[in-house]
Amino acid sequence: MHAPSLHRRLVVSAIVSAVAIPSLAGTAFAQPQGGPTAAATGNTGARMGEAEAKHAADTLAAGSASLAASRVALTKASDEHVKQFARLEVAEQETIADVLKAMRDPAQVATGQVKPPAEPEVTGQLDPKGKAMLDKLDQAKSGKAFDREYLRGQIEGHQALLKIQETYLASGKDRENLGVAKLARGQIREHLALLTEIEKALKD
Numbered sequence: 001m002h003a004p005s006l007h008r009r010l011v012v013s014a015i016v017s018a019v020a021i022p023s024l025a026g027t028a029f030a031q032p033q034g035g036p037t038a039a040a041t042g043n044t045g046a047r048m049g050e051a052e053a054k055h056a057a058d059t060l061a062a063g064s065a066s067l068a069a070s071r072v073a074l075t076k077a078s079d080e081h082v083k084q085f086a087r088l089e090v091a092e093q094e095t096i097a098d099v100l101k102a103m104r105d106p107a108q109v110a111t112g113q114v115k116p117p118a119e120p121e122v123t124g125q126l127d128p129k130g131k132a133m134l135d136k137l138d139q140a141k142s143g144k145a146f147d148r149e150y151l152r153g154q155i156e157g158h159q160a161l162l163k164i165q166e167t168y169l170a171s172g173k174d175r176e177n178l179g180v181a182k183l184a185r186g187q188i189r190e191h192l193a194l195l196t197e198i199e200k201a202l203k204d
Contacts, residue, residue, distance in 0.1 A: 055168040064125035067093035
């Protein structure tokens with residue numbers, strides 16, 4: 001795949017993120033619950049049933065692995081397209097983590113500013129597989145081998161994220177949370193296509 005094509009995909013993906021993520025945040029807070037806490041914070045929250053809570057928790061856990069790996073890639077990636085994707089993924093996952101945290105905590109003050117999760121928050125969400133992957137990237141040297149390992153992990157992680165969205169979309173009932181999952185599914189599919197192109201370009 002030629003570099004200009006990859007560049008266009010990165011630009012398009014960034015534009016879609018800029019449109020979709022604020023929309024995701026808007027749908028997340030669309031259903032008023034009207035309690036005293038909501039009135040004080042401005043955070044009305046979304047309806048959080050069992051399926052919604054599982055969807056948010058699973059998305060946050062898988063997204064945290066992607067975020068942690070991409071933060072490492074910001075300093076270790078050698079290919080420019082890999083670096084660009086890492087920057088895009090960090091910005092997106094930090095936004096999604098902020099949105100999901102607000103969805104699960106009506107006491108959090110509503111704000112238009114994104115508060116990136118601290119490193120302990122991110123690593124605290126990782127399962128054993130995520131921790132092993134992060135340790136491997138931390139210990140790896142910068143270069144093509146690192147780039148390939150990072151991309152392989154991102155593809156697997158995005159496939160897991162896609163499955164989480166599709167599982168909730170097949171069983172979820174809440175309109176606003178379904179909207180969040182639809183937006184996330186579209187972005188994940190776009191990222192998987194982009195990751196596949198970057199991986200192919202590294203092999204050529």
